[in-house]
Amino acid sequence: MQKLDEIKNKFQQTQKGSWIKVGMSTCGIAAGADVVMAALKDEARKNNVSVRIEQCGCAGMCFAEPLVEVFVEGVPQVTYGAVKEDTARAIIQKHVMGKEILNDYIYKMQ
Numbered sequence: 001m002q003k004l005d006e007i008k009n010k011f012q013q014t015q016k017g018s019w020i021k022v023g024m025s026t027c028g029i030a031a032g033a034d035v036v037m038a039a040l041k042d043e044a045r046k047n048n049v050s051v052r053i054e055q056c057g058c059a060g061m062c063f064a065e066p067l068v069e070v071f072v073e074g075v076p077q078v079t080y081g082a083v084k085e086d087t088a089r090a091i092i093q094k095h096v097m098g099k100e101i102l103n104d105y106i107y108k109m110q
Contacts, residue, residue, distance in 0.1 A: 081107030
């Protein structure tokens with residue numbers, strides 16, 4: 001049990017700060033997740049925004065791909081579905097920078 005607690009603590013330490021996860025399994029890529037990932041990284045770089053942008057695997061909701069999960073302190077954690085390039089750029093500008101949720105694209109809110 002101690003080993004599991006160590007793994008959990010290490011994981012929680014890596015999750016501090018703002019982050020974005022893009023579903024990059026086969027279904028996500030087929031739906032355009034690679035374009036979404038590139039747009040997120042480009043927009044963050046253009047605006048000098050410090051946010052970790054990472055790829056993750058399938059969430060089991062292939063019908064809603066590309067899925068983008070976003071956590072910014074002070075804002076509820078949100079999963080956006082059917083994200084396109086322009087939505088990805090808005091996620092950086094409005095959600096990450098402006099701390100404003102994009103209500104029209106919410107798939108899940110925690």
